């Protein structure tokens with residue numbers, strides 16, 4: 515068994531940027547993010563501005579302010595600003611793509627068994643059939659790419675949806691290679707990058723995918739309700755918004771962004787999140803988080819009797835890591851979901867620690883995240899107390 519990797523040095527002052535409850539070890543940045551205090555403050559000032567004169571906020575200069583935020587955010591993540599729209603979250607962005615493709619009976623959408631659960635509902639809602647490719651946790655890049663390529667059928671497959679960083683398995687997928695393999699087939703690739711902006715070195719355009727959707731409110735320090743959708747030039751005038759409002763004649767991206775009297779303050783405050791990330795140093799933040807997640811995984815696995823050398827390779831540097839929990843196998847998927855939720859809530863209530871517990875093929879996968887506010891002791895404390903809770 516290899517010895518524990520060293521935990522990283524903390525980034526000075528970074529913990530003070532957050533308002534998380536100090537009584538809780540928050541080891542689940544991945545699920546809903548956490549908004550730095552300066553970003554919360556800017557958003558509150560924007561809300562104050564709205565409430566001081568709502569008519570002025572909504573009718574004078576709002577489109578331009580949204581466009582400014584959009585350009586800033588797109589540029590930060592290497593996405594073409596002219597092809598990028600701000601949307602409320604990844605769920606909405608995926609829905610826009612599916613709606614615009616006009617999918618229906620007889621069409622097929624190919625996904626993998628690492629996809630986010632709501633993608634199934636979204637695809638089913640279109641009438642298309644779903645083909646879900648099994649990808650083993652430790653599958654190498656070549657096998658993943660070949661599995662996707664072999665699963666598609668030109669003429670029948672209308673879309674491939676692959677995660678960049680999967681939620682249930684924290685696996686980094688080789689989406690650039692998948693995009694390359696699909697080139698020339700006429701089958702577009704939609705990358706579900708919900709976890710990608712801010713968590714990994716991301717250059718959206720360099721992925722070469724057709725569509726990309728990613729949350730800025732997870733690892734990009736934006737207020738919740740901030741995500742990007744990117745669309746290639748050939749598709750921009752075929753994008754059909756889910757809701758048609760006053761920007762409808764303007765076409766993409768404004769027609770997707772503007773939905774009437776909504777709360778646009780998350781988008782306008784989002785550049786402050788990116789400013790915060792830039793001030794800390796995006797590479798330093800990523801290196802810290804990846805090293806701490808790896809450390810946390812190692813101490814937890816060891817405490818639970820799982821040989822760290824047998825843990826699945828995440829496919830690259832990601833700030834979330836898995837520990838497959840020993841001793842459970844559920845034949846009934848509903849029972850696995852119930853057990854996962856119950857365990858997650860017990861860990862929160864009894865051990866004062868927030869983690870994700872994801873059911874995957876009848877097994878429960880403990881997923882820990884690492885962010886600049888986390889410390890090695892938080893994982894160590896969980897490792898000391900979790901075995902007793904699981905017994």
Ligand SMILES: Cc1ncc(COP(=O)(O)O)c(C=O)c1O
Nearest residue numbers: 603604605630677681706708729
């Ligand atoms: C891979 C993946 N896709 C989609 C989503 C949905 O994100 P949201 O709830 O922000 O729409 C998530 C959320 O965690 C996710 O992890």
